[in-house]
Amino acid sequence: MTDLPPLNRLLKTRPDRCDGAVILDYDGRMIRRKRLTTAEGRGFMVNLPEVTNLDAYWGLELTDGTTLEIVAADEPLVEVTGDLPRLAWHIGNRHTPCQIEGNRLLIRRDHVIEAMLGQLGASLRHVHGPFTPEGGAYGHGRTMGHSHGPDMANGHDHHHHTHA
Structure with missing residues (x-):
């Protein structure tokens, strides 16, 4: 051919x-x-x-x-259910691509993120399907990194804090 x-x-x-x-x-x-x-x-x-x-x-x-x-293409994913706004915030805080649907979130399989979500009370289920996560807030399509302003010009030297 x-x-x-x-x-x-x-x-x-x-x-x-x-x-x-x-x-x-x-x-x-x-x-x-x-x-x-x-x-x-x-x-x-x-x-x-x-x-x-x-x-x-x-x-x-x-x-x-x-x-x-x-x-x-279909790929291995994790279906996340539970307190979706709170769980989505934690996923986003880790800069993890996430597909947001009405009754669930989908992420690619990652044992570290899965463990964190489990500790936050999420229900997790391994699934297969196409992965089309949300694009970035500062442009169209996929996030290509991010910036927190001109002070970050020399690298990604900051911390994301979570408060209980």
């Missing part, structure tokens, strides 16, 4: 016609320059001007007009 031509542009809406799909996990959807493979096994190159989070895009258009949809 031959490779496909390279990426021409990202599509901000789902293509009317999809010639295939690219299935990527959360980490895989953060790209700049990378060879991707379609679900059908055909490879192609992506070379973007900057690191880009593909969560906000519904498709890819290749130089020959081929259109591909981006699909979030």
Whole structure:
């Protein structure tokens, strides 16, 4: 099977016609320059001007007009239930990506965060599914770090305090 031509542009809406799909996990959807493979096994190159989070895009258009949809892959997650506002605050305080739904939170499996949430009274259940966490408050799409103002220019030297 031959490779496909390279990426021409990202599509901000789902293509009317999809010639295939690219299935990527959360980490895989953060790209700049990378060879991707379609679900059908055909490879192609992506070379973007900057690191880009593909969560906000519904498709890819290749130089020959081929259109591909981006699909979030199933991955191992933890379903968190309980006092969701309080639990979400603690998850966010650890800069942990979190998918917020009406009756649950979803995070990637992490035994340290799971232990902390258990101590806070959360109910935890291992599940599999696509992971599409909330984007950052200071921009669109995925958080790419954060800043607490100009005093933080020399690094991330601060503490997050929790009060009981």
